[in-house]
Amino acid sequence: MLSVETAKIGFIGFGNMASAMADGWIASGRVPAGNLYACASRFDTLQARCEARGMRALETARELVEAVDVVVVAIKPYLIEEVLSPLADVLANRAVLSVAAGWNCERYGALLPGVGTLSTIPNTPVSINEGVIACERTTTLDEDGAALVRGLLGLLGSVVEVESRLLSVAGTVGGCSPAFIAMVIEALADAAVKHGIPRATAYTMVSQMVAGTAKLQLATGAHPGAMKDAVCSPGGTTIRGVAELEAAGMRSAFIRAIDAIEG
Structure with missing residues (x-):
């Protein structure tokens, strides 16, 4: 079974929130920087940001998904269908953690049938392991995947589980x-x-x-x-x-x- 120390984690999109999460996981001392991957539209900028953290930059989302165990969806909400739909085949065996506003379990289920997902909305203090992470109580992850993802989130701060209808306001x-x-x-x-x-x-x-x-x-x-x-x-x-x-x-x-x- 994968653990927080051994799981490979990949960010699709590496903006402020994704980088805050990466910094928090590295700062925790439990997640090796070498186990963190990212892809983004501007590869040259991404490469510099990843190298500074000891992370690995990849050029395409497909390449990233194929390399990791946990996929963190950190792109703008309006891009999710365009970016993730072509990846449904490789996402099927990955745990998907979403930090995109407006995308809950039900919506992901319609877009990616059979893919295990958990939707969250963290805040920037996750970078120093003092964040609060609003987490949808409903998930399509299997038991092991849910335990792994919640374990990872717990390294970043306090995880607060809420009903789907309350995820946005939380x-x-x-x-x-x-x-x-x-x-x-x-x-x-x-x-x-x-x-x-x-x-x-x-x-x-x-x-x-x-x-x-x-x-x-x-x-x-x-x-x-x-x-x-x-x-x-x-x-x-x-x-x-x-x-x-x-x-x-x-x-x-x-x-x-x-x-x-x-x-």
């Missing part, structure tokens, strides 16, 4: 929110700089605060509202800041951002 919250939190970090750092703190120090302080607060919530399971209340003394400084954020519509702004993406 991916939106996990996948898009790093941009929102980066904006929060930048804004709080700007405030610190405004009051005299050097920029680099401000980013360090704010990013560590965000990381520490998140780890505290995960470790304790505390309700975020209770964590907020614990910092807000009656008549104190924090509650005045909280009141300003409420007046500015901070909560509704985040909810509206998710609503805008989900349409």
Whole structure:
């Protein structure tokens, strides 16, 4: 049986998300870089990016599928039919892991009957093994394939399984929110700089605060509202800041951002 240490993994498409996943697997120390392959439309650029990681660059998708055990579909969703349909014969004996938005198990089943697939939507912190990976509960992978793929995903961070109908919104919250939190970090750092703190120090302080607060919530399971209340003394400084954020519509702004993406 294949393991995370022995399986050969190939990326069809090697953009930001695929490279983040590759970096995370290499950083885990469990997946040898030499077991990672990639193909992409611009081979010269791909070759340089793969060589820098110790990966193998291949020129065609068919060549890649024939060389690996797990195929990661990381191309734009609108290209999937065009790229994968001609590969149905060689994909039949591979585990297919999709990171393409809008493509769930049912849709892959219609395009590639008999091919085992699992659909996920990871976020960019997978590159440092701190990601959240929204994973469709339904899969057509066999037992061994599902165990292997879920084992690989577990190296990248926290895997959250959801029903098929919730995969899109789970991916939106996990996948898009790093941009929102980066904006929060930048804004709080700007405030610190405004009051005299050097920029680099401000980013360090704010990013560590965000990381520490998140780890505290995960470790304790505390309700975020209770964590907020614990910092807000009656008549104190924090509650005045909280009141300003409420007046500015901070909560509704985040909810509206998710609503805008989900349409």
